[in-house]
Amino acid sequence: MIAPGDTLTSHNFGLQIDGVMVEYLQKVDGLSFQQDVIEFQQVSATGQPKTSKMPGVQKAGECTVVRGMTQSSAFTEWIQQSIAGNMAMARKNATILVMDTENNPVKRYNMRNAWCYKIDASSVEAGQASALTETVSITYEELVIE
Incomplete structure (x- = not known):
């Protein structure tokens, strides 16, 4: 658990x-509410x-995730x-789950009716020793933060 006054770190998410952990990610970008x-x-x-x-209608959103x-499957x-x-x-209902240093979930960004609309694979090059990644763009109809 994080101590009072400490902030979360960005390395564990x-x-x-649909409630099942499917992937640990390298990066999340553009996750927003409007x-x-x-x-x-x-x-x-x-x-x-x-x-x-006064508050009006919530907008749908998009985010990008990078995964190894x-x-x-x-x-x-x-x-x-x-x-x-x-x-x-x-x-699907998808959640970006942020965990503390002991892998306890501490913050959830729940994306309702989310689906993937774009995928970019990293470049591959003979003789290069680097991890391959996929950048996946996700759109969602509603964001609920817990």
């Missing part, structure tokens, strides 16, 4: 699909102009369902 802001103007009882702001090119199947256009199977 993974991806769950909603409309409604501005309402009216005249007060004393005749003074008054402006109020592995044999993770659950992640690969999720990507394949998206590519095939099988949206009944491709739309």
